[in-house]
Structure formats: C-alpha cells, structure tokens
Amino acid sequence: MHTAVTRFNTVVLLDRTNIGPSRKALGRHRCRKDPNDVVLKRDCYAHSVLFDLGTNQIRPLMIQTDTWCSSGQFLSDGSLLQTGGDRDGFKKIRKFEPCDPNETCDWVELQDTELITGRWYASNQILPDGSVIIVGGRGTNTVEYYPPRQNGAVPFQFLADVEDKQMDNLYPYVHLLPDDGGNLFIFANSRAVKYDHRLNTVVKEYPPLDGGPRNYPSGGSSAMLAIQGDFATAEILICGGAQSGAFTARAVDAPAHGTCGRIVATAPEPAWVAGEMPFGRIMGDMVNLPTGEILIINGAQAGSQGFEMGSDPCLYPLLYRPDQPIGLRFMTLNPGTVPRMYHSTANLLPDGRILLAGSNPHYFYKFNAEFPTELRIEAFSPEYLSPDRANLRPEIREIPQIVRYGEVFDVFVTVPLPVVETIQINWGSAPFATHSFSQGQRLVKLTVGPSIPDGEGRYRIQCTAPLNGAVSPPGYYMAFAVNQGVPSVARWIRIVL
Helix, strand or coil: CEEEECCCCEEEEECCCCCCCCCCECCCCCCEECCCCCCCCEECECCEEEEECCCCEEEEECCCCCCCCCEEEECCCCCEEEECCCHHHCCCEEEECCCCCCCCCCEEECCCCCCCCCCCCCEEEECCCCCEEEECCCCCCEEEEECCCCCCCEECHHHHHHCCCCCCCECCEEEECCCCCCCEEEEECCEEEEEECCCCEEEEECCCCCCCCCCECCCCEEEECCECCCCCCCEEEEEEECCCCCCCCCCCCCECEEEEEEEECCCCCCCCEEEECCCCCECCEEEECCCCCEEEECCEEEECCCCCCEEEECCCCEEECCCCCCCCCEEECCCCCCCCCCCEEEEECCCCCEEEEECCCCCCCCCCCCCCCCCCCEEECCHHHCHHHHHHCCEEEECCCEEECCCEEEEEEECCCCCCCCCEEEEECCCEEECCEEECCCEEECEEEEEEECCCCEEEEEEECCCCCCCCCCEEEEEEEEECCEECCCEEEEEEC
16 A cells, blocks of 8 residues: 655555455564454554665564555655554554564554544645645645644635535645745645745645646546756646546446646646546556656556545556657557556666556455456556666665755766766756655756766766755655666665755
8 A cells, every 4th residue: 555665775554454354464563452453452463664685585574553555755864754544543653663574673653643634535745844744634624744843733725615425526636846945735635836935825726727626536647747957947847637526426347548647837827738548547557767757557447546546557667758749658568467456556676677566456365356356566667677678777786875955965976888968967856756646756867067087988977966945855865877768776865954
C-alpha cells in the first residue's frame, strides 16, 4: 500500500495492521498485542518490511498502529515520517530512521506528540525550512505541521468547498512551488489553489480542470515536471480518472478516461492545456525519471479506486515526453504481465529502474480471485537501460556527500564513448508513494558547465546547487549523471540549510 526508497538503497514497504496474518512472520518471538483488533488480538506477523536492493532479501519490521491509507514524507535528516491511518493509527506519528542493511533499524511510534486532528487519506509535503505540512484527510478539512506549530490545525476552506458525495478531495495533490517562500499548488477534485502556508491564505485560484474529479476515489494521478533553467517555472501534470460518480454507483465496468491537464502553476495567468493518453487509466502511478520524462504505470481501464471497484488492468506503461509537441508526447511501452491496480505503487530506484509493488483490490488478502492479492515485487526497466545504449551510460566517480544552497561543486564522471553533448546532473527526491500519488516527488536539473576532460577518461562537470529550499527542500536526493538521455546509477547527496 505504501513504499519509499531510503538513502541506504533499501525500500520500506507498508500495509495495514488490521488484515490478519500476512505471509511474513515477525520472528524472534515478536508479536503485536492489540485487544481492539477485530481479527487478531495477538499478531505475530509483519505488516511492514524492509527490502534490500543489493541482496533481494526482506526483513520484517514491527508496526504497532494501523497505517491504512496513511501519509508520509522523508525529513531533512533522512528519516521517514509517517502520519495517520485508521482506528488506533488515526492520530499517530511514526518515524523510521534508515540504517545500513546489516543493522536492525525499525519503526518508532512517537509517544511525546501526535496529530492534532486525525488524518486518513491525507497528503504530506516537506517545506523549504524542512518542516512538513499535512493536508486534509477524510472529514478533515484542515492542515497541520510537523514539528507542530503553535496555531495547531488550521482550517482550509478549499478542501470543504471541493468535497462531494464521493469525498473526491482525499489524497489531495500537493506540490511545492519554486517561488518566493515556497507556496503550494494544491489540487482536489477538479480545482486547484496556490496556498501560502506561512500566512495560511489562498493567494490564487486556478481555473477548474475539465474531465471530472481526479483525486481519490476517482483515481487520477499527478506529478510536477522537472524544475530547470532559472528554477522560476513549475508545471503540473494531471492525468486520468474515473467517470464522475462511478465510485458511489459501484460502476466497476465504467470506462476510465484518458484526459490530461498541464498547467504552468507559476504563470501570471495560468491555464490548463488539454492532452489525451492513448487509453483511459485510473490508479496509474506517475514517476519522475532522471531524464525529465515521466513514466505512467500500473492501474486499470475501468471502475474506480476502492475494494472490488476496478476492472480491466492497464498493463501498458506510458512515457510522457514533456518537450514533444502536443499529440506526440505519449509513447506506449512494452506491457507487463502482472495486474497492479488498487493499492499498488511505483518508485524510482537508484539504478534507474522502477520498483513495482502491491495490488490488493480486496479488503483482506484474497488469492482465489480474478485479481488476487499480489505479493510479488518486480522492476520495470525504461528503454534508456536497453543494451544498445550501454556505451552511453555514464558512471559517477566522485561527488560530494553534502552541499549547501548555492554552492558550486564538481562531479567527476566516466563514459565508455566520448562525450559529445553536455552531461546533465539531475537529482530526484525519494517520495512516499501511495494511492496513485507520490508525496514529495520532484526532479531538479542542476545548472552545469561543460564536460571537461580530466585525464584517465574522466570528465569534470561544474555544478551549482539550487539557491533555496523552495527549489530543493533540505534532505537527501538521488543524483544522476545523464548522457544523451541515459542516466548513471545514482549517488546519494544531501543538501542542507
């Protein structure tokens, strides 16, 4: 249901705690005791695991309170903040401090603080100062912050205004804009606003996006395009969704639509530019690739989000190429074989592949079904990893581990063939992926100089770190060297205040 990639090249996977036995025991005589659990009062099974990308080994983690449809975000120190959920997890705040795969880090449930308002189906976003805003949730039309602010939970009328019978304001799409102060683009249902989190005010209302509701349970998806150039422009892409009312009507076979909207959120007079995917899709996952393109993968072609509510799996990934003319931006890629619909995720890995996990269209684990609970994980390899491009793939030989805002630094790379174009240095965040939206996802193309030969086949690339946290909030990023559209294996780099 939830996945996040850590700087130790491990992946945290989370489900919910109230589904009874999983297929992974906690081990070492560890059990969770919950007298209020309707399925298991004494639960000795894991509902979170840590996957080691280097060895493909899985280690069980202990989660105490229910994380069903919760939210998350990495903090600037690299720890994963995890907020809310259902039942006993409604107001809970948890932390996972990643460690070397040989160590035994685990979830910690915070005892000294909790959410001011319970959050179920909320969205998190790290801010320029390293704090996190937590937006919305079922029946919760407020925002609050971690660490908590003195004004507590702040009413956010926009979420109440866009609420409908289906609650299509859940898991709002929240994107941090690279403008002065880092305002937020927040989209829910079919509308969006620019929100000043410092003053708790809406500073701009965007035009509505045609095509009906896009958020949970209508199952569209959203991503912000790569931030580049002078870092003053931010474009948002939103694609797909269910037919209006499909969720309340339980219209499992209602065809999804393939309409998209793209908007320059930082423009003085922003307007949506319409697009169309090759086919309708709900529950797709959007992944910012190191190249600046966007992968859309997973999902279904009919129904809506929710248990037993989707049909006709969408096995064909799409590549969105933002710089191509309208009508030529989508490329259909080779299909997968594993249906991944409700409660599936997709995350960019440091080697450039995409980790695919999950798909549980049922309230409990159910394996004897048309679309069974999916316990396999797999990786999708974009075409930039095809063998015929291997001699273009750069390798990062040296890069700083820590940089400061505005700092000029060098990156040293090698490439099998001589370099004929500028090598880009692009860094991407590690988002918290859940329910067709990756919270905190962003890709920044750094300002770079020419690739200068440095002897022994190496090239030196002078880079300039972003000037402020509105472009890149403080924290850890996967830094990729990209040569003619082919990315290196990433090296983790931290930007600090």
